Amino acid sequence: MPVLIREVERGSHAQKAGIKAGDVLVSIDGNAINDVLDYRFYVTSPHISLSLLRAGKGFRASIQKGEYDDIGLAFETYLMDRQHSCKNKCIFCFVDQMPKGMRESLYFKDDDSRMSFLFGNYITLTNLTQADIDRIIKMRISPVNISVHTTDPALRVEMMKNPKAASSLGYIRQLCEAGIKVNSQLVLVPGYNDGKALEQTLADLGMLYPNLQSIACVPVGLTKYREGLPELRLFDREGARETIEIIHRFAGAMEEKYGQRVAYPSDEFFLKAQMPIPGPEYYGDFDQLEDGVGVLALLKDEFVQALAMDDAQQVTGECTCITGQAAYPLLCELAQAAMGRHPGLEIHVQPVDNRFFGESITVAGLVTGQDILEQMQGRIKGRVLLPAVMLRHERDRFLDDVTLEDLEEKLGARVQLVENDGWMLYDAMTGRTDG
Numbered sequence: 001m002p003v004l005i006r007e008v009e010r011g012s013h014a015q016k017a018g019i020k021a022g023d024v025l026v027s028i029d030g031n032a033i034n035d036v037l038d039y040r041f042y043v044t045s046p047h048i049s050l051s052l053l054r055a056g057k058g059f060r061a062s063i064q065k066g067e068y069d070d071i072g073l074a075f076e077t078y079l080m081d082r083q084h085s086c087k088n089k090c091i092f093c094f095v096d097q098m099p100k101g102m103r104e105s106l107y108f109k110d111d112d113s114r115m116s117f118l119f120g121n122y123i124t125l126t127n128l129t130q131a132d133i134d135r136i137i138k139m140r141i142s143p144v145n146i147s148v149h150t151t152d153p154a155l156r157v158e159m160m161k162n163p164k165a166a167s168s169l170g171y172i173r174q175l176c177e178a179g180i181k182v183n184s185q186l187v188l189v190p191g192y193n194d195g196k197a198l199e200q201t202l203a204d205l206g207m208l209y210p211n212l213q214s215i216a217c218v219p220v221g222l223t224k225y226r227e228g229l230p231e232l233r234l235f236d237r238e239g240a241r242e243t244i245e246i247i248h249r250f251a252g253a254m255e256e257k258y259g260q261r262v263a264y265p266s267d268e269f270f271l272k273a274q275m276p277i278p279g280p281e282y283y284g285d286f287d288q289l290e291d292g293v294g295v296l297a298l299l300k301d302e303f304v305q306a307l308a309m310d311d312a313q314q315v316t317g318e319c320t321c322i323t324g325q326a327a328y329p330l331l332c333e334l335a336q337a338a339m340g341r342h343p344g345l346e347i348h349v350q351p352v353d354n355r356f357f358g359e360s361i362t363v364a365g366l367v368t369g370q371d372i373l374e375q376m377q378g379r380i381k382g383r384v385l386l387p388a389v390m391l392r393h394e395r396d397r398f399l400d401d402v403t404l405e406d407l408e409e410k411l412g413a414r415v416q417l418v419e420n421d422g423w424m425l426y427d428a429m430t431g432r433t434d435g
Contacts, residue, residue, distance in 0.1 A: 012072020086111035224358035302422025316344030318382030369402025
C-alpha cells in the first residue's frame with residue numbers, strides 16, 4: 001500500500017536525494033511499504049533504493065547513509081496506516097464499561113501489533129494472520145506483549161467471544177520457538193480463569209520459558225456501567241489470597257529451576273488480599289510495570305533512596321498530595337518519612353473515591369477531575385501534588401474532560417504533576433521541584 005509523504009526534513013538524506021512532500025513511497029529495495037514496521041525495518045540498511053510516485057509517475061531515489069540513520073521522512077500518521085481495532089467482545093473489557101458521552105477516543109479498542117512494538121501495548125493476536133506472525137519473526141520484533149488470559153482454547157473463546165481466540169493461541173508458541181521474547185498478561189475473572197484454570201495456564205506458559213519471559217496476573221476491574229454485560233464478580237480477600245498462592249507456587253518452582261520467578265501478581269492483588277507489597281528484589285527487572293506489577297514497590301524504593309541521600313538543610317512548606325485509594329496507604333507512609341526528615345514540612349495526603357466509575361476502581365490513573373473537585377473542596381492546603389497518570393498523554397485533561405486549568409481555578413491552588421517516580425515524588429514533596 002503506497003504511503004503519502006507529508007514532510008521532508010531540511011538537509012536530510014531524503015531531501016538531498018530529491019524527495020519532496022507529496023511524493024508517495026511505494027517500496028524500499030523492492031519491498032512494499034505498508035506501514036511503520038515495514039518502513040523501519042527496510043530503511044535501516046546503509047544503502048537503500050526507494051521507489052516513489054510523483055503526480056502518478058514513478059521514479060527512484062538512492063540513499064547512502066549510516067546504518068540505522070533516519071532519512072528524514074514524515075508521514076500522515078505515525079503508523080503510516082489506520083490503527084487496527086479489537087475484534088473481540090471480552091466479558092471483562094473496560095471500554096465496554098465506559099459511560100456514554102465521553103470523548104470518542106476513549107471508546108476505541110486497540111489491538112494493534114505495531115502499537116505493541118512501538119508503545120508496549122498488549123495485543124490478543126486474534127486479528128493477526130500467519131503472514132503477520134511471519135513478518136514479526138522476520139523483522140525480529142521483540143518483545144511482543146500478549147493478552148493471553150487463558151491457554152484453554154474453549155475458555156478463551158468463551159471469555160473473548162471470538163472463535164479466533166482458540167486458534168491464535170498457537171501463535172504464541174510460534175513466536176517463542178522463533179526466539180521472539182513475549183510478555184504475557186492474564187486478566188483474571190473469578191469463576192472463569194482462576195483456580196485450576198489459572199494453574200493450567202501458568203504451566204502451559206511456563207513451558208515456553210525463557211522466551212516467554214514474564215506473566216502479569218491482574219484482577220478484573222468492574223465499573224458501575226455494566227448494563228447488558230455478563231454478570232461478573234470481583235475478587236474478595238480470600239479469593240485474592242488463593243490466587244496469589246497459586247501464582248507463588250508456580251513462581252517458586254520456576255525460580256528454583258531457572259532462577260527467575262516469571263509470574264507475578266499485580267499490586268492490586270496484594271491490596272485486595274490485604275497482604276504486604278513485596279520488596280523490590282521480588283520483581284526482578286520490573287518487566288511488567290505497565291500492568292501495575294511492582295509499581296508501589298519501585299516507588300517506595302526510589303523514595304527511600306532519595307530520602308537517604310538527602311543531606312540538605314531543613315526545608316519547610318505545605319502541600320496536599322491527591323491520589324487514588326490504592327496508593328493512599330503508601331503515600332501516607334512516604335509523607336511521614338519526609339516529614340520525619342524535615343519537621344518543618346506539612347504534607348497532607350488526600351485519597352479520592354472513584355464515584356465516576358464506581359468505588360471498586362481504586363487506581364490513581366482512573367480518577368476523574370470531577371471526583372477531585374467534588375471531594376477536595378475546602379481540603380486543599382498549600383501546593384497540590386497530583387499523579388501525572390491521571391491526565392491523558394498531553395497532560396492537559398482528565399478522562400472526563402475536566403482540564404488541568406479548570407482544576408486549578410476551582411481548587412484555588414497551583415497543581416504540580418508528578419510522574420510515577422520516587423525520586424521525583426520526594427523532590428516534589430520537599431519543594432525542590434515545582435514545575
